[in-house]
Amino acid sequence: MTNHVFQHGNVGGIRIHVLPTKTFKTFAISLYAGVPLAEDTVTPTALIPFVLRRGTASYPETTQFRERLEELYGAGFGFDVYKRGDYQIIQFRMDTINDSFVQSKESLLAESFAFLGEVLTRPLLEGGSFRPSYVNTERETVRKKLESIVNDKIRYAAERCIEEMCREEPYRLHPLGQRADLESITPDSLHQSYRAWLDGAILDLYVVGDTSPEEVQKLVERHFGLDSRSASPYQSNFSPKKVTEVRTVEERMDVGQGKLNMGLRTSITYGDDAYAHALMYNGILGGYPHSKLFVNVREKESLAYYASSRYDGHKGIATIQSGIEIQNYNKALDIIRKQLDEMKQGNISDLELNQTKAMIRNLLSEIQDSAFEMIAFDFNRVLSGKERSTEELMSQVEASGAEDVKRAAGTVELDTIYFLTGQKEES
Incomplete structure (x- = not known):
């Protein structure tokens, strides 16, 4: 078992973690964006990645967005929203074939960074806020996901137990937010939430594949352009709660x-x-x-x-x-x-x-x-x-x-x- 070691750095408020290796035929790219779990932000934050995956400035239509991934030799793109401790974390993932396995004019790693950077920092805007039809559809997507938990009694009971146990802690919140808060989210309010999230989230970017920290650093500088950030590390201010009664x-x-x-x-x-x-x-x-x-x-x-x-x-x-x-x-x-x-x-x-x-x-x-x-x-x-x-x-x-x-x-x-x-x- 070879001990692979990540090399760490920092570019313009994004921490980067690179594992140079020829073991895999693909590049695995993962971007984590973490914010503290909070009642008033959990729902809009959860909705953000659903809207971001619908279209960007260069690929405004969802079909164009998907076609772009096909052009990158069927690159995979996805995201997850979950909680770790008292943080809500959005993870974007890309999986791109290594350049040496295809005849490509452009570096596929660079193209993937251009794509991910645009998803994150240049979403499709209309009149200074998100496209209303995208916001409406994705609000419905999140609502259905939250409803499906109620219908799956095993998951429902697990969530409710945590909710009751941690009723005075942020951890009680579901990472996808609260159904009651979805209705009041507008394209404008969501865009404001997105700006605040992008400014305040702790960003960690991972790359595993046949590359180097220097190459990744240049790609981040070129395609993310988030210079004015001051990334504060995760606070694990853990203090165990004493149980007084069951x-x-x-x-x-x-x-x-x-x-x-x-x-x-x-x-x-x-x-x-x-x-x-x-x-x-x-x-x-x-x-x-x-x-x-x-x-x-x-x-x-x-x-x-x-x-x-x-x-x-x-x-x-x-x-x-x-x-x-x-x-x-x-x-x-x-x-x-x-x-x-x-x-x-x-x-x-x-x-x-x-x-x-x-x-x-x-x-x-x-x-x-x-x-x-x-x-x-x-x-x-x-x-x-x-x-x-x-x-x-x-x-x-x-x-x-x-x-x-x-x-x-x-x-x-x-x-x-x-x-x-x-x-x-x-x-």
């Missing part, structure tokens, strides 16, 4: 299957030296098919259709998701709490340890096979301020014993129990 929230909807979700807090985050132990904790508790939740709640007791856990290392939060028969609520809750106790007592077998290490090892070694995975892994460093290679993380995982996992378990506190249940029986 809250139980019950919500009724027309569901046949109950969704029992739990929110847990831990003081261990990505920047922490014990991060590997928290990964092991989550893996043994509910991260994989051999985990305690899966085996005990689902297989042995047949109490759940699914039972698993997730850990967000940027926020110090773990969540448990399970789908159960509504009448089995108390029984399922008891067995899940028993698994949390087993972890705290350090009742962890060698088999559980070894299987979890094997799963994490596979995930970490797969990162090296994908340019975008390598980018995502390095971006964790940017977000947390913690330098840690995949090799280092793997050796910390390998060195973890039952005592380490027990110590990590000692930092985990149950905060919120959320139960999505059926409508009341008519008497």
